[in-house]
Amino acid sequence: MRVLYVEDNPVDADLLVRSFARQLPDVELRLARSLAEGIDRLGGEGMVDVVLADLCLPDGSGIELLNWVRDRRLPVAFVVLTGSGDQRAAVAALKAGADDYLVKDGDYLRRLPATLNAAQVRARHLRDCRSRPVRVLYAEHHRFDADLTTRQLAQAAPHLRLEVVDSAAAVLGRLPVAGGAAGSADVLLLDYLLPDMDALDLAKILRQERGLDVPIVMVTGQGSEEIAAQALRLGVTDYLVKHPGYLNELPLVLDKAFRDGELVRERAALREAVDKLRLHAAVVDSTHDGVLISDLDGNIVSINPAFTEVTGYAPHEALGRNPRFLQSGRHDRSFYQGMWAALLETGYWQGELWNRRKNGELYPEWLTLSAVRNEAGAPTHYVGVFTDISKLRNVEARLSHLAHHDPLTSLPNRLLALSRLEHAIEVAQRKGQRLAVLCLDLDRFKTVNDSLGHSAGDELLCEVAARLRSRLREEDTLGRLGGDEFLVLLEDLDAPEGAALVASDIIGALEPSFVLRDGAEVFMHASIGVSLYPDDGDDHLALIRNADAAMYRAKAEGRNTCRFYTEDLTRLAARRLDLETRLRRALANGEFVVHYQPAFSVADGSLIGAEALVRWQPPGEPMVSPGDFIPIAEETGLIVGLGEWVLNTACRQWRAWLDEGLQPGAIAVNLSVEQIRRSDVQAMLRAALEETGLAPHCLELEITESSLMAQGEQAEALLAGLKSLGVRLAIDDFGTGYSSLAYLKRFAIDKLKIDHSFVKDLADDRNDLAIAAAVVAMAQALEMTVQAEGVETEGQLALLHELGCAAFQGYLRSPPVPAEAFGRRFLRGG
Numbered sequence: 001m002r003v004l005y006v007e008d009n010p011v012d013a014d015l016l017v018r019s020f021a022r023q024l025p026d027v028e029l030r031l032a033r034s035l036a037e038g039i040d041r042l043g044g045e046g047m048v049d050v051v052l053a054d055l056c057l058p059d060g061s062g063i064e065l066l067n068w069v070r071d072r073r074l075p076v077a078f079v080v081l082t083g084s085g086d087q088r089a090a091v092a093a094l095k096a097g098a099d100d101y102l103v104k105d106g107d108y109l110r111r112l113p114a115t116l117n118a119a120q121v122r123a124r125h126l127r128d129c130r131s132r133p134v135r136v137l138y139a140e141h142h143r144f145d146a147d148l149t150t151r152q153l154a155q156a157a158p159h160l161r162l163e164v165v166d167s168a169a170a171v172l173g174r175l176p177v178a179g180g181a182a183g184s185a186d187v188l189l190l191d192y193l194l195p196d197m198d199a200l201d202l203a204k205i206l207r208q209e210r211g212l213d214v215p216i217v218m219v220t221g222q223g224s225e226e227i228a229a230q231a232l233r234l235g236v237t238d239y240l241v242k243h244p245g246y247l248n249e250l251p252l253v254l255d256k257a258f259r260d261g262e263l264v265r266e267r268a269a270l271r272e273a274v275d276k277l278r279l280h281a282a283v284v285d286s287t288h289d290g291v292l293i294s295d296l297d298g299n300i301v302s303i304n305p306a307f308t309e310v311t312g313y314a315p316h317e318a319l320g321r322n323p324r325f326l327q328s329g330r331h332d333r334s335f336y337q338g339m340w341a342a343l344l345e346t347g348y349w350q351g352e353l354w355n356r357r358k359n360g361e362l363y364p365e366w367l368t369l370s371a372v373r374n375e376a377g378a379p380t381h382y383v384g385v386f387t388d389i390s391k392l393r394n395v396e397a398r399l400s401h402l403a404h405h406d407p408l409t410s411l412p413n414r415l416l417a418l419s420r421l422e423h424a425i426e427v428a429q430r431k432g433q434r435l436a437v438l439c440l441d442l443d444r445f446k447t448v449n450d451s452l453g454h455s456a457g458d459e460l461l462c463e464v465a466a467r468l469r470s471r472l473r474e475e476d477t478l479g480r481l482g483g484d485e486f487l488v489l490l491e492d493l494d495a496p497e498g499a500a501l502v503a504s505d506i507i508g509a510l511e512p513s514f515v516l517r518d519g520a521e522v523f524m525h526a527s528i529g530v531s532l533y534p535d536d537g538d539d540h541l542a543l544i545r546n547a548d549a550a551m552y553r554a555k556a557e558g559r560n561t562c563r564f565y566t567e568d569l570t571r572l573a574a575r576r577l578d579l580e581t582r583l584r585r586a587l588a589n590g591e592f593v594v595h596y597q598p599a600f601s602v603a604d605g606s607l608i609g610a611e612a613l614v615r616w617q618p619p620g621e622p623m624v625s626p627g628d629f630i631p632i633a634e635e636t637g638l639i640v641g642l643g644e645w646v647l648n649t650a651c652r653q654w655r656a657w658l659d660e661g662l663q664p665g666a667i668a669v670n671l672s673v674e675q676i677r678r679s680d681v682q683a684m685l686r687a688a689l690e691e692t693g694l695a696p697h698c699l700e701l702e703i704t705e706s707s708l709m710a711q712g713e714q715a716e717a718l719l720a721g722l723k724s725l726g727v728r729l730a731i732d733d734f735g736t737g738y739s740s741l742a743y744l745k746r747f748a749i750d751k752l753k754i755d756h757s758f759v760k761d762l763a764d765d766r767n768d769l770a771i772a773a774a775v776v777a778m779a780q781a782l783e784m785t786v787q788a789e790g791v792e793t794e795g796q797l798a799l800l801h802e803l804g805c806a807a808f809q810g811y812l813r814s815p816p817v818p819a820e821a822f823g824r825r826f827l828r829g830g
């Protein structure tokens, strides 16, 4: 530091020089003994940093030197030395632009270094401030004063840019109408006496009405304490009396007012920032996300309550520690290295991470790490924000389980079973292994389900699943494909026989009866189809399709058995598909015809009626038997339209013959279980009878035993509904199903048709004869008619006669024939 010390008193000068040498050896001190010498030195010897001047000099005052310095705007700090008790001189010096003063008391030499330093800082600050222009809106009515002030300020403080107006109205016109800063002016300088309004009123409008916070400095010609007090009360920033030399003080006052204004604004901004900080802190405290802040060494400096909630660690257990203590051990070093590398390089990392709670539990969290940077862009802290996603993961796991498992049996569903199969094929292909796909379908499950109710059906499926599982190895997959269909996947199979063994083991496992919760005992068997990889297909769809085809073969060949896939099974399946397409077309093209098989009285051989049997006659091809297409029509639902067509055709035919005066008896039409299940049969019948005008008692409906049982609880209501139309009801294929006569007693059945499988061996099989005899006897007791089907020989007819069977149909008298042949042969006696 370079100091110019202006002092005429040699004792004081000597003391100070020695004190400087002791306290501030680095200071370069120059001495001047008078005002003139001081000016000389400042002008000639180059710059100093601080001028320290005594107020009383032999050729003038320190203030004059100060004015000389300020007039030249020399970049130096100025400190005045005053005698003790000369406060007024000190204040005058400050007003004239001194940066500080020091009273020569007993202790002042000790305080001198600090004062010089502080003055230097203040001077630098003032210079900084003055390097920025300050816009001053100056309201002065007197031209002379305005010019003088403008000149003076241009000279002493050119950073103060004055705009002069001569009225309060002009001030109001230049300032915004409402709120905050004053826009085009940084400071207002108002003369008290303005022609249109005094400065107090003007200040009132600006502060109270417009809410402007621009600093206001007021000047008056004469000092009045009352005006000053009022001005300050109204929010005027400073007040100055126009005493001689006041223009020297004005730059300082304006600078100070400007800085005060800035301070006010800074304080407001600070308040806003503090409010914001408080808000942010409240957000951090109340968020459900855990937050931790660490220093650059990774030591935790702050956590929020959610951190404690998630991890279990209270602030005193976490602060000061490295977050490493939360590590789960699930991630290797390279994971954390990657995380830090990203954080250091980009200031950001985000990802899923497993951590450990205080209670030892591991949990997944979604973590976002960010570097906090200071104004210079250098990182100062790291912030980690994390969400405990363990609940989310649990829900996801549950959803995924639901999406991939059958809710009833908890077995893998079709989706998962197929994806496991796909994966197993990949493995088998890689390792050159063989695998087997077993498609398993429960035989007649639908009948049990329908007759015992769905909850019993569900229970049965669970029991079956458990038995199947118990027969498989841990690594084998058992899935439920839907309904009563299961899939077994056997991997790493040595030979096809292995699959056959498992299949027969499964069949054996289902052998013992199932006893359900309500005590019902049910026998449940399965048909199994097997396909092998790579023998029968090399993708999952082909393997499933082929196992399915084999399963159908098992069903067709007596059920409760297992069949392997062969090529001709595929052909069979393809034929089925082809048949289905053609069947749809046939219905649209009217390729069906109805044949009628007559029924006769056993007693006298007279015609009692006929059974309508549908035939499919594709153009240019042999006729297709219903045994080949009815099951497919049932599976696809085509039976609804087809059955309705047969019913209408038969009724119309009967009505026509009756109208001709012929006696065709009753016409029996078959009603399939799928028709009952998929459509409103009662409405269909009512419409057919109405449309054709056939009397209901001429119509007989044949329902198979199993169709009836499939209706379960609803069977009784269904039959009562049909009966209410006035039609007759017959049970077809009697003896082949589950039901008993006692059960049928509850229904209003008119006729039982003994299935031709019993009739066939009537002469040779004593059992069949006994069954037929029992059926006839009980039917008679229940007042039902009995009609035998498939009578081919006179011997069979004679036996039926003996048993008391009332009616029969069969090739013995006639196969089903077209309507025209029927009319000719049986009605018109042709």
Ligand SMILES: Nc1nc2c(ncn2[C@@H]2O[C@@H]3COP(=O)(O)O[C@H]4[C@@H](O)[C@H](n5cnc6c(=O)[nH]c(N)nc65)O[C@@H]4COP(=O)(O)O[C@H]3[C@H]2O)c(=O)[nH]1
Pocket: 597, 612, 613, 614, 625, 626, 627, 630, 643, 646, 670, 671, 672, 702, 732, 733, 756, 789, 790, 791, 792, 809, 810, 811, 812, 815, 816
């Ligand atoms: N072996 C032998 N068979 C005889 C004799 N007499 C008649 N049959 C045959 O026995 C079947 C009797 O019909 P189903 O038991 O109702 O059995 C019928 C019935 O369940 C079904 N079906 C036929 N037409 C219709 C129909 O319009 N609607 C429904 N839902 N099913 C039908 O197709 C099954 C087979 O019909 P079809 O092939 O016409 O076979 C008929 C008939 O041609 C005989 O003396 N010996």
